[in-house]
Amino acid sequence: xxxxxLARRRLATFPLLRRESIGGLYHVLTxxxxxxxxxxxxxxxxxxxAEWGEAPLLPRPMSYLTGGNTPSILIKVIGEGTLxxxxxxxxxxxxxxxxxxxxxxxxxxxxxxxxxxxxxGIAPLLFLARSxxxxxxxKPLSIYGxxxxxxxxxxxxxxxxxxxxxTTEDGSRGTRGRVTDVLGELLGPDRExxxxxxxxxxxxxxxxxxxxxxPCEASLETPMACGYGVCLGCPVPTTDQAYLxxxxxxxxxxxxxxxxSRADHAPKKGATQLRVKx
Amino acid sequence: xxxxxxxLGGLTLKNPVLTASGCFGYGLExxxxxxxxxxxxxxxxxxxxxxxxxxxxxxxxxxxxxxLNAIGLANVGVETFCRDKLPILRQRGVTVVANIFASxxxxxxxxxxxxxxxxxxxxxxxxxxxxxxTEGGIEFGKDxxxxxxxxxxxxxxxxxxVWVKMSPEAGSIVGVAKACEDAGADAITAINTxxxxxxxxxxxxxxxxxxxxxxxxxxxxxxxxxxxWEIVGAVSIPVIAIGGIGTTRDAxxxxxxxxxxxxxxxxxxxxxxxxKRVLDGLRAxxxxxxxxxxxxxxxxxx
Numbered sequence: 001x002x003x004x005x006l007a008r009r010r011l012a013t014f015p016l017l018r019r020e021s022i023g024g025l026y027h028v029l030t031x032x033x034x035x036x037x038x039x040x041x042x043x044x045x046x047x048x049x050a051e052w053g054e055a056p057l058l059p060r061p062m063s064y065l066t067g068g069n070t071p072s073i074l075i076k077v078i079g080e081g082t083l084x085x086x087x088x089x090x091x092x093x094x095x096x097x098x099x100x101x102x103x104x105x106x107x108x109x110x111x112x113x114x115x116x117x118x119x120x121g122i123a124p125l126l127f128l129a130r131s132x133x134x135x136x137x138x139k140p141l142s143i144y145g146x147x148x149x150x151x152x153x154x155x156x157x158x159x160x161x162x163x164x165x166x167t168t169e170d171g172s173r174g175t176r177g178r179v180t181d182v183l184g185e186l187l188g189p190d191r192e193x194x195x196x197x198x199x200x201x202x203x204x205x206x207x208x209x210x211x212x213x214x215p216c217e218a219s220l221e222t223p224m225a226c227g228y229g230v231c232l233g234c235p236v237p238t239t240d241q242a243y244l245x246x247x248x249x250x251x252x253x254x255x256x257x258x259x260x261s262r263a264d265h266a267p268k269k270g271a272t273q274l275r276v277k278x
Numbered sequence: 279x280x281x282x283x284x285x286l287g288g289l290t291l292k293n294p295v296l297t298a299s300g301c302f303g304y305g306l307e308x309x310x311x312x313x314x315x316x317x318x319x320x321x322x323x324x325x326x327x328x329x330x331x332x333x334x335x336x337x338x339x340x341x342x343x344x345x346l347n348a349i350g351l352a353n354v355g356v357e358t359f360c361r362d363k364l365p366i367l368r369q370r371g372v373t374v375v376a377n378i379f380a381s382x383x384x385x386x387x388x389x390x391x392x393x394x395x396x397x398x399x400x401x402x403x404x405x406x407x408x409x410x411x412t413e414g415g416i417e418f419g420k421d422x423x424x425x426x427x428x429x430x431x432x433x434x435x436x437x438x439x440v441w442v443k444m445s446p447e448a449g450s451i452v453g454v455a456k457a458c459e460d461a462g463a464d465a466i467t468a469i470n471t472x473x474x475x476x477x478x479x480x481x482x483x484x485x486x487x488x489x490x491x492x493x494x495x496x497x498x499x500x501x502x503x504x505x506x507w508e509i510v511g512a513v514s515i516p517v518i519a520i521g522g523i524g525t526t527r528d529a530x531x532x533x534x535x536x537x538x539x540x541x542x543x544x545x546x547x548x549x550x551x552x553x554k555r556v557l558d559g560l561r562a563x564x565x566x567x568x569x570x571x572x573x574x575x576x577x578x579x580x
């Protein structure tokens with residue numbers, strides 16, 4: 001696995017260039033960064049309104065949708081911070097700390113890429129799909145799932161860049177069911193999966209891939225205060241009975257490292273202390 | 279001596295702006311942002327005798343103008359710190375305050391003795407006030423007799439300055455602070471986080487796996503200020519303030535209450551260069567007012 005050199009992280013204030021409301025609770029926020037954001041697909045940024053004052057206090061971890069002079073993020077309004085982002089007007093200043101974390105590993109030349117996205121998890125996968133398109137490699141296959149047709153932001157762009165299948169739980173678009181109901185058909189010895197979405201979805205994707213011996217890379221999402229390795233608020237249990245920190249060792253990791261049975265639900269108080277990785 | 283330098287319990291600091299334990303890693307995570315050797319000092323993540331993995335997730339959640347954390351003192355252990363982190367900090371000229379944690383007096387002393395063997399540790403800060411571990415921790419900090427006992431044992435074990443970090447949950451914080459002073463502490467740090475809780479009402483589920491977590495951030499500031507004020511009035515050793523400090527104005531407020539120095543904590547999460555901003559602002563303040571930091575300490579006490 002090659003590890004590309006990562007750009008120096010910086011905290012900078014950028015004006016919001018535009019906010020596109022793309023239906024339901026989803027928005028794309030694009031910022032103006034004249035110096036340029038040297039983010040790789042899969043990396044993330046901590047985003048906060050420069051005029052928020054002391055509440056909401058913490059920046060929000062967001063995968064880059066694009067980098068360069070117009071870094072952008074995809075948000076779903078779920079709380080106070082994203083509510084403000086979803087109302088922001090062009091010109092409003094935001095602070096972005098980034099680029100942070102481990103990017104997606106480079107797709108293996110000998111394997112066909114399969115992207116598996118759930119909801120806003122599409123953001124880092126679209127970034128990856130664009131970079132794959134730029135190399136002239138074969139179009140990735142992809143599956144994109146949501147609860148209903150309303151929960152598939154940016155599906156048109158994914159359709160342009162990949163051979164896309166859609167699933168919805170209510171059957172309002174594509175195949176009724178979940179991404180994992182159709183994933184089996186796309187797995188094979190010459191395939192490689194990249195996934196981002198809810199933990200339960202990624203756990204099932206990881207399980208299917210492991211059973212077929214297909215490499216699987218997952219982008220983890222956890223609460224996070226700092227994004228750069230000091231708050232220690234983002235531990236993810238690993239199969240070797242330790243934790244990895246999603247901000248520094250992730251968010252993109254080999255799915256086989258993650259203990260998905262524990263990632264999804266916190267053990268009860270009093271559970272055995274896990275050992276620290278050396 | 280520059281206008282920002284000060285002597286604090288026998289230790290000379292470049293300036294009165296430090297970073298708080300648990301909010302600054304080991305000081306080696308900031309290479310992309312600024313030279314942490316500029317600061318008055320850094321307080322390390324709490325070091326225990328052996329490495330600790332910490333609590334299961336979820337460990338943190340946001341609250342109005344603050345946050346809760348129940349990290350559980352995840353740390354590399356004193357041995358790894360001395361081997362892998364301290365040499366780099368020492369070489370860079372960083373003023374290192376080793377924050378240490380144990381569940382017994384004997385282990386506090388053992389960690390201290392390990393640190394005695396190293397150069398490059400400027401002071402030891404005793405964490406007798408962590409709210410997030412079941413054994414030891416806060417129990418030492420709630421009781422004046424036990425706090426005094428730990429302080430006395432560590433005092434006897436080292437020549438380094440000893441600071442003791444107060445819990446806001448002690449019945450009589452002033453009583454604990456005085457007991458630590460009597461036991462030979464060189465300075466008092468106040469305050470650690472105060473236990474809080476948060477529930478996700480949509481799932482009727484506690485947000486933290488540990489159920490409770492330490493509350494920190496700007497919302498804590500008025501409580502911290504009141505406690506610092508009380509301790510300053512009761513002890514004659516220096517008091518180092520901590521609690522929601524994120525701007526120069528906040529630092530000036532605590533110094534006016536009598537704090538000799540400040541620690542920037544949660545604000546580092548919002549902005550990695552928060553402590554440097556506080557320091558730069560303090561320097562500008564002293565230049566604009568033609569004063570040194572000594573004149574700021576206790577300015578509001580009359």
